[in-house]
Amino acid sequence: MAVRTEVMTSRGMVSTAARPEGLALFWQKFGTSYLFMAPFLIFFAVFVVAPVLTAVYLSFTYFNVLEAPRFIGWSNYKLLFLEDDVFIIAIANTLTFAIITGPVGFFLSFMFAWLINPLKLKTPLALCFYAPSITGAVAMGVVWKIVFSGDRYGYLNNWLLGIGVIDEPYQFLAEQAAIMPVIMFVALWMSMGTGFLVFLAGLQTVPSDLYEAGKMDGIKNPLQEVWYITLPMIKPQLLFGSVMAVVAGFSVFEVATSLAGLPSPLYAGHTIVAHMYDFAFIRFEMGYATTVAVFLFLLTFGLGRLLMRMFSSKNEY
Amino acid sequence: MAVLVQRPQTVDFSVSKVLRFLRKQTPAPSYLFLIPMAVFSMLPIVYVISTAFKPLEELLLFPPPFLVRRPTLDNFQDLLLATNALAVPFTRYLFNSIFVVLTTVLLQVMMCSMCAYPLSKARVLPGRNFIFGMIVAALMFAPQVTRIPQYLVVQKIGLIDTYGALILPALAWSYGLFMMKQFMDNAVPNELIEAARVDGAHEWTIFWKIVMPNVAPAWNTLLIFGFIQLWNDSFSPLVFTRSEAMKTVSVAMISLTNGPAAIARQGAQAAAAFLMTAPTITVFLLRQAKVIQTMAHSGIKS
Numbered sequence: 001m002a003v004r005t006e007v008m009t010s011r012g013m014v015s016t017a018a019r020p021e022g023l024a025l026f027w028q029k030f031g032t033s034y035l036f037m038a039p040f041l042i043f044f045a046v047f048v049v050a051p052v053l054t055a056v057y058l059s060f061t062y063f064n065v066l067e068a069p070r071f072i073g074w075s076n077y078k079l080l081f082l083e084d085d086v087f088i089i090a091i092a093n094t095l096t097f098a099i100i101t102g103p104v105g106f107f108l109s110f111m112f113a114w115l116i117n118p119l120k121l122k123t124p125l126a127l128c129f130y131a132p133s134i135t136g137a138v139a140m141g142v143v144w145k146i147v148f149s150g151d152r153y154g155y156l157n158n159w160l161l162g163i164g165v166i167d168e169p170y171q172f173l174a175e176q177a178a179i180m181p182v183i184m185f186v187a188l189w190m191s192m193g194t195g196f197l198v199f200l201a202g203l204q205t206v207p208s209d210l211y212e213a214g215k216m217d218g219i220k221n222p223l224q225e226v227w228y229i230t231l232p233m234i235k236p237q238l239l240f241g242s243v244m245a246v247v248a249g250f251s252v253f254e255v256a257t258s259l260a261g262l263p264s265p266l267y268a269g270h271t272i273v274a275h276m277y278d279f280a281f282i283r284f285e286m287g288y289a290t291t292v293a294v295f296l297f298l299l300t301f302g303l304g305r306l307l308m309r310m311f312s313s314k315n316e317y
Numbered sequence: 318m319a320v321l322v323q324r325p326q327t328v329d330f331s332v333s334k335v336l337r338f339l340r341k342q343t344p345a346p347s348y349l350f351l352i353p354m355a356v357f358s359m360l361p362i363v364y365v366i367s368t369a370f371k372p373l374e375e376l377l378l379f380p381p382p383f384l385v386r387r388p389t390l391d392n393f394q395d396l397l398l399a400t401n402a403l404a405v406p407f408t409r410y411l412f413n414s415i416f417v418v419l420t421t422v423l424l425q426v427m428m429c430s431m432c433a434y435p436l437s438k439a440r441v442l443p444g445r446n447f448i449f450g451m452i453v454a455a456l457m458f459a460p461q462v463t464r465i466p467q468y469l470v471v472q473k474i475g476l477i478d479t480y481g482a483l484i485l486p487a488l489a490w491s492y493g494l495f496m497m498k499q500f501m502d503n504a505v506p507n508e509l510i511e512a513a514r515v516d517g518a519h520e521w522t523i524f525w526k527i528v529m530p531n532v533a534p535a536w537n538t539l540l541i542f543g544f545i546q547l548w549n550d551s552f553s554p555l556v557f558t559r560s561e562a563m564k565t566v567s568v569a570m571i572s573l574t575n576g577p578a579a580i581a582r583q584g585a586q587a588a589a590a591f592l593m594t595a596p597t598i599t600v601f602l603l604r605q606a607k608v609i610q611t612m613a614h615s616g617i618k619s
């Protein structure tokens with residue numbers, strides 16, 4: 001007890017003795033770790049956790065941005081599930097979109113990353129596949145709208161008329177049956193984004209001697225090589241890619257609205273985020289908009305947990 | 318063993334033969350398949366580049382010709398004229414963009430990597446699952462809705478109309494942290510770190526000298542993501558800043574192309590789109606080449 005000094009740490013006043021005990025011991029063991037994490041966690045708490053918690057609170061209020069939020073309990077949630085028919089359409093569209101483009105986009109990203117990885121020209125090829133992500137907004141707005149344009153000057157209509165498949169221009173962006181497929185097509189074309197680059201980077205971290213070792217252990221063809229070496233080695237990247245695919249799938253918005261408009265004809269291209277955006281920035285009903293956000297969050301979070309379990313990154317090989 | 322060798326041989330005539338054909342041994346068929354796909358996916362960049370050089374009469378055609386027929390530099394002159402009418406000199410927007418994007422990207426990657434290191438490699442870390450769980454949860458929250466509460470926070474701290482408002486909120490990049498941690502999990506062997514710890518190396522040294530070189534593909538990829546996202550972002554500067562002197566190039570482009578004279582400025586618009594895209598492509602090519610090179614340098618493996 002004789003030689004005690006008061007030391008300021010991030011956890012407040014802590015007394016340190018010659019032999020550390022209690023908090024001091026804790027600090028000595030884990031302090032460095034927490035110092036490494038501190039800068040990020042501080043910003044994370046201020047600019048992510050606080051806004052998210054605020055959003056959850058707002059989902060229980062009536063908030064029109066001009067007046068202070070007024071607490072209304074579960075009303076928003078009741079309205080959402082029991083009376084909002086458009087929301088049901090949005091859920092159906094989003095699910096269709098996510099279930100198809102999620103897995104297909106994930107698979108395509110991996111396939112292209114894997115195919116171009118051993119090639120000499122991989123940087124230029126990677127640029128080509130990543131291009132839709134770089135020029136995202138420009139490309140969707142300009143190129144695809146002209147391709148799918150509903151008059152006979154649209155590239156696709158022009159071509160189909162030319163070869164005689166159709167007699168009059170088809171309204172790709174206005175016919176209820178065509179809107180979702182067109183949106184999904186463009187989304188898949190854009191899906192070589194994050195996942196693709198992350199897989200490509202992941203493939204770089206697989207040591208080449210593993211492949212040599214694999215050959216000695218009797219791996220005979222590229223298919224076995226992918227299954228037994230490549231996939232287990234880039235499992236963390238696969239988890240990342242799949243979580244991003246789920247998030248992207250369920251938060252589809254920009255592709256849908258830039259192609260089909262907001263609101264889209266008969267809500268055929270209406271998605272959960274479009275519904276939320278509609279209430280947040282067009283009708284300024286922030287309370288209701290955050291209710292939709294919280295629902296979407298619970299949905300994607302549940303799926304994310306499921307994927308984490310599937311790809312759990314414990315080293316079992 | 319004999320059985321193991323037998324089975325693949327039967328497969329060899331079908332799928333695997335095609336796959337091998339597509340890969341290393343003969344890259345030509347691989348290119349035959351990939352190049353048409355690559356061209357298809359590169360259409361937007363080609364369109365942006367070629368449109369920037371189109372003369373006015375080609376810009377006004379409908380449907381617009383995909384490729385330029387008589388290339389001209391008129392659009393860039395037009396853009397120069399249009400920028401003269403802006404409230405502050407164009408170089409000011411350019412400076413803001415470059416300053417904000419570079420500072421943010423470097424800090425982002427640094428903070429994400431530092432935070433990912435203990436999350437991935439500390440032997441014991443109380444609260445690890447809780448912290449990581451929160452970060453993953455944050456990924457799932459639609460960014461469109463946290464924007465309004467985020468504005469309230471930025472306003473409360475008094476950051477509105479400062480560089481801080483453009484830089485600081487972007488530093489909490491859960492996405493970058495998640496990715497860094499995923500890479501560290503597998504790409505950096507635990508034995509290597511343990512060995513360094515036994516040798517008495519400081520954690521900071523281990524982080525700089527062992528972990529970071531091994532995850533070079535990861536942070537180079539993050540630099541690309543960060544740069545492209547921030548360079549194109551017009552939401553934060555529009556919402557978090559008020560004075561014209563704080564705006565970035567992406568906002569200047571919007572006011573150039575969405576103003577009342579937008580139709581007369583079709584050419585300037587195309588040139589602007591080209592100039593917005595050019596830096597992102599440059600950064601992509603520079604960093605992606607590094608991602609692919611790093612293999613040779615990070616050969617330290619267990």
